[in-house]
Amino acid sequence: MIAASDKYLAGWKGHLLNDMGRTVLVTSVLASTPVYHMSSLLLFKGMVECLVQKQRSFLWTGETKCRGNHCKVAWDEVTLPKEKGGLGVPNLAKKNTSLLKKFLFKFHCAPSAPWIDWLRDAYGWNEHSDFGDDISSMTPIWKDIYAQLPSFRDETKVILDNGRMTAFWLDLWFGS
Numbered sequence: 001m002i003a004a005s006d007k008y009l010a011g012w013k014g015h016l017l018n019d020m021g022r023t024v025l026v027t028s029v030l031a032s033t034p035v036y037h038m039s040s041l042l043l044f045k046g047m048v049e050c051l052v053q054k055q056r057s058f059l060w061t062g063e064t065k066c067r068g069n070h071c072k073v074a075w076d077e078v079t080l081p082k083e084k085g086g087l088g089v090p091n092l093a094k095k096n097t098s099l100l101k102k103f104l105f106k107f108h109c110a111p112s113a114p115w116i117d118w119l120r121d122a123y124g125w126n127e128h129s130d131f132g133d134d135i136s137s138m139t140p141i142w143k144d145i146y147a148q149l150p151s152f153r154d155e156t157k158v159i160l161d162n163g164r165m166t167a168f169w170l171d172l173w174f175g176s
Contacts (some may be wrong), residue, residue, distance in 0.1 A: 030054065
């Protein structure tokens, strides 16, 4: 992923572009390059920091390196949506966790698919064992996805016909 970002940066003449041109390239290319990997793997913190450093350097200087005095605005403000005064550059760490939560959504809501059936069989999830039960034989990749389960449950809600809200994953629906 880092090499892919370097490959793009080597071909761009960032110092010839204005700030908005560099912003478009950072948002549309550099922030999109790792999406394939981020949708199934939790990236190491150091890798995310390296990718953000490349984005920040290109955005502020058009080069591969920058120092603190080159940065015009704090990076947290740059990653805000345009409606909130930011530049709309995606926050890679948040994007990574959001993409991992997509797996959880598909697992709960998608029609049966071979990978869902395989996970159910591999980890023994059935009508007697909850998806939230901790399984000691989980792979490291699935543990990263599984670690998103508590926040996924906090963020998902269902509105009933009578207008009341319920925590879909935690509330009792039938008896015990």
